[in-house]
Amino acid sequence: MKQRKRIILVxxxxxxxxxxxxxxxEGEDPFDFSGIEPKNINxxxxxxxxxxxxxxxxxxxxxxxxxLAITIGIMGIVFSIFYxxxxxxxxxxxATKEEIKREAVMKGMIAIMLFSIxxxxxxxxxxxxLLV
Numbered sequence: 001m002k003q004r005k006r007i008i009l010v011x012x013x014x015x016x017x018x019x020x021x022x023x024x025x026e027g028e029d030p031f032d033f034s035g036i037e038p039k040n041i042n043x044x045x046x047x048x049x050x051x052x053x054x055x056x057x058x059x060x061x062x063x064x065x066x067x068l069a070i071t072i073g074i075m076g077i078v079f080s081i082f083y084x085x086x087x088x089x090x091x092x093x094x095a096t097k098e099e100i101k102r103e104a105v106m107k108g109m110i111a112i113m114l115f116s117i118x119x120x121x122x123x124x125x126x127x128x129x130l131l132v
Contacts, residue, residue: 070115077111 084104088097 073111073114077107080107 081104084100087100091097091100
């Protein structure tokens, strides 16, 4: 018990020693920014005049990456369905089959919600353009 108290005391003193900083206060303060002019930290000032939306290579990268994400998502859903079908075929108990069916319904609902996001965004954009 005394050994444990000594270890706790040494650890406590070590933590206090580390938190005090134990450094020289002389010298330059690394956090003193009084003589430095502030930079413009707004990132949009650097792309205001570049017409970034008209750049075809950026549009192509964005389109291909979105198509890749959709393809990977669809492949994941298809493989997940195949895996569930195999699990249903080889499971013997009815409770396990029922659990797999509930899981399939949940994954299907999630997939429908995720893949319908572009539709809903497009619909809202269309109605917003009609209102303006």
